[in-house]
Amino acid sequence: MARPSDTIDYKGASGGWGSLRGIVETLARERPSAGSLNTLRRQNKKGGFMCTSCAWGKPKHPHAFEFCENGAKATLWELTTHRCTPEFFASHSVTELRGWSDHDLEQQGRLTHPLRYDAASDRYVPCSWQEAFAAIGGELKTLEPKSAVFYASGRASLETSYLYALFARLHGHNNLPDSSNMCHETTSVALNALIGCPVGTCVLEDFEQCDAMFFFGQNTGTNSPRFLHPLQQAVERGCKVVTFNPIREKGLISFINPQRPGQMLSGQGTEISCQYLQLRAGGDIAAIMGLCKFVLAEDERQGGTVIDHAFIAQHCTGFDAFRARADATSWERIEQESGLSRADMEAAGQVYLAAERVIGVYGMGLTQHVHGFENIAMLVNLLLMRGHIGRPGAGICPVRGHSNVQGQRTVGIAEKPELVPLDKLADQFGFDPPREPGMNTVAVCEGLLDGQVQAFIGLGGNFLRAIPDQGRIEPAWERMRLTVQIATKLNRSHLFNGRTSYLLPCLGRSEEDLQASGPQTVTVEDSFSHIHGSLGHRPPASEHLLSEMAIVAGIAKETLPSNPRLRWDDWTADYALVRDLIAETYPDEFHDMNGRMFQPGGFYRGNPARERVWKTESGRAQFTAPDMLAATDVEDADGRYRLMTIRSNDQFNTTIYGYSDRLRGIEGKRDVVLINPDDMRRAGLSAGQRVSLVGDADDGHARRIDGLEVVPFNLPDGSIAGYYPELNPLISLQHHDRRSKTPAGKAVPVRIEAA
Structure with a gap:
């Protein structure tokens, strides 16, 4: 592996003055409305509004400032004084705007008026709300219901999500994909099959009691910075953190807490990980197998006293087959596929054995693989061996991205009808809900290509930019009869239009939602299955905006x-x-919802697996025996790399706040490919050279991105990285998790071609 001195790096810790500078730069850029600082003060607190960024939990006893750098950026981005008016669209054709960057599109500010796309002039023109509703309804009434797709981004409230899902089923379909399809659908499928619940089992209080945390493919410093507070506190009381990640992410190395004056003045942060193991992209199954193999050997050496055999006998099935698979797997293969040494994995195993209570934390580094299901299943195996699911201070913790993506599924946004109480809905609303499975994200894209999909309604998000294979999907998009986008700002998805097309601006969550009965509260669900009331206080960006509820x-x-x-x-x-x-x-789960929604810390809707009630097919927690050690289905070959698509700390999902990836030492650019200097030398590349990435999926479709700058970076051999969503066109639509169909953006087979 390359020496760190050969690579670029950020010398500081996560948090600290760098985080404050990031917020100040966003303030200067967005010039937010008056009162925005008061909004930040009340963010994620009772009586305030719940952040539109990540879904990390909101504590019962919040800090003075219960927001992070990215949460502040999201709020200031929403409260910007920039406005994207009809005059802007009169000056710029849609075709012209396609050449603009993601950052520049959203930097135009908040949308102010309902708009209709006029194909003759290739421009958006203002229209009335009633005109838009009538035209959209007229089109939907003439279309076969199953040709319509109702997409949700993960930001909309529980109230809007519930009615949106009801609307789809009343219309006659279950085509309700959401952003979970692109990130944590693997979690929903795997955990439901293995422990009988599609979400994580932890609550915030578990982080106050755990003895060890094992992180896999989760970048806390960028994607969920408020997690750094309980993580720091856990480490300071003696909890051990072991991290498995191809990239050394600063948030899991060192953290300077901006709310601790002593740390800010001294510049001395808290060291987070006691071990940081840079495994190969796609090497997690092998790495966890190494941990499990060590634990099994220690149990045998110590006379069966290491593993919780009583728990396994009472609560689990499949253990013998799993143990046989581990015994039959050689250390040589484990080292080869993981890229780690046996000694390092055994040292991590010692931390596991020394801990009475263990939490397994993971992100899209596990879910976005062809064998993402098996990644999660192996982590479940590791936790089950010593009974670390279903008791305080232990459990499995997927870290969700968008603020209400978990909650939307809870209240009915699901393409799988078996997840929704359809008989109950039938009784409530007097109709026969459709029972046929709907389309997930991959199926929607396939339906666009074959002409099956004729209408798309987007409740937030940037669907066309977030999906794989954009070069194939974008031309198909314009063959639809109807496209509708409900949004706060302009993005690339709004620049490809069906024959009838509307862009409808909505209120932001931080803004006052005033309806006939007065100011309205909405609710969201965090990653820990807690429900929170959210109340916006800022004046709307335009008098012409409607709430998402009113638009639906x-x-x-x-x-x-x-x-x-x-x-x-x-x-x-x-x-x-x-x-x-x-x-x-x-x-x-939701009894007395109105009475409980402002309960400090949110009200808990429950989790059967946390109570060791396993709603699986067998009625027990499931061990599995994977028949592969690599999470990718493409063999290694000379000149073939595993590309990881990543996010910078200056973005949230497809929203690019700026061009500073401070925590990786990359400034002012996103058109880069990060690569190990040893791989650079073997390929004859030099720092700053411009190259092309070429897809190597071998599915008959050419994929290519030119003009990427080579940046030497500390990565494992054969693993390279570049930014999402810019590199999404390199991902084949067929390159997805086999069970959930989550696009596999973390080990994309590519080749590098020098310019």
């Missing part, structure tokens, strides 16, 4: 036949009525 209701009224049980106007006037509906549909 307006389209539904113009689409669906009359039904006295569908009280769209009443629901829009008073969101408490929708919360009553949610509580009626899901009484065990």
Whole structure:
């Protein structure tokens, strides 16, 4: 492996003055509205609004500032004083705007008026809300319902999500993909099959009691910085953190807490990981197998006293087959596939054995692989061996991205009808819900290519930019009859339009949502299955904006036949009525929702696996025996690399706040490919050279991105990295997790061609 001195790097810790500078730079760039600092002060606190960035939990006893660098950026981005008006669109054709960067598009500011795409002039033109609702409803009524897709980004509230899912089913389909399909769908499928619950088992209090945390493919410093507070506190009381990640991410190395004056003045941060193991991209199955093999050997050496055999006998199935597979797997193969030494894995295993309570933390470094299911299954195996699921201070913790992506699934946004209480909905609303499975993200893309999909409604997000194989999907997009985008700012997905197309601006979560009954509260669910009320206080960016709820209701009224049980106007006037509906549909989890939504720390909707109630096919927690050690399905070959698509600390999902990836030492650019200097020498490349990345999926479709700058970086041999979403066109639509169809963006087979 390359020496760190050969590579670029950020010398500081995560947090600290760098984090404050990042916030100040965003303040200067966005020039947010008056009162934005007061909004930040109340962010993620009772009576304030819940951050639109990540889904990390909101504590019962918040810090003075309960927001992180990225959360502040998201809020300031929403409260910007920049405005994207009809005059802007009169000056710029849609074709011209396609040449703009993601950053420059969103930097135009908040959308202010409902807009219709006029193909004759190739421009968006203003229209009335009623014109838009009538035209959209008219198109939907004439289309075969199963040709329509209702996508949700993960930001919309529980109330809007519930009605949006109801609208889709009343229209006649379950085509309800959401952003989870692109990130944590692997989690939903794997955990549901293995422990009987599609979400993690931990709550915030577990981090106060655990003795060790094992991190796999999760970048805390960039993707969930508020996690750094409980992580720092855990380490300071003696908890051990072991990290497995191809990239040495600063948030899991060292953290300077901006709310600790002593650390800020001294520049001395808290060291986070006691071991940091840079495995190969796609090497997690092998690495965890190494940990498990060591634990099994120690159990045998110590007379069966290491593994929790009583727990396994009472609660688990499949252990013997798993143990046989581990015994039959050689250390030589494990080292080869993981890229780690046996000694390092055994040292990590010692930390595991010394801990009474262990939490397994992971992100998209596990989920976005062809064998992502097996990645998660191996982590479940590791935790089950010593009973680390279903007791305080232990469990499995997937770290979700978008603020309400987990909650949307909870209240019905799901393409899988078996996940939704359809009989209950039938009784409530007097209709026969469709029972046929709907389309997930991959199926939507396939439907666009073969012409099956004729209408797309996007409730937030940037679908066309976030998906794989954009070079194939973008031309197909324009063959649709109807496209509708509900958004706060302009993005690339809005620049490809069906024959009838509308861009509808909505309120942001930080803004006051004033309806007929008064200011409205919305609710969201965090990664720990806790529900929180959110109340916006800032004046709307434009008097012409509607809430997401009002937009969904307006389209539904113009689409669906009359039904006295569908009280769209009443629901829009008073969101408490929708919360009553949610509580009626899901009484065990949401009873007394209106009374509990401002409970400090949120109210907990429960998790059966946390209580060791396994709602699996066997009624037990499931050990598995993987028949592969690499999470990718493409063999290694000379000149073939495993590309990881990554995010900078100056972006959230497809939103690019700026061009500073401070925590990796990269400034002012995103058109880069990060590569080990040893791999550079073997390929005859030099720092700063411009190269092309060429897809190597061998599926008959050419994929290529030119003009990328070579940047020497500390990575394992054969693993390279570059930015999402710019490199998404290199991902084949067929390169996805085999069980969940989550696009596999963390070990994409590519080749490098010198310019």
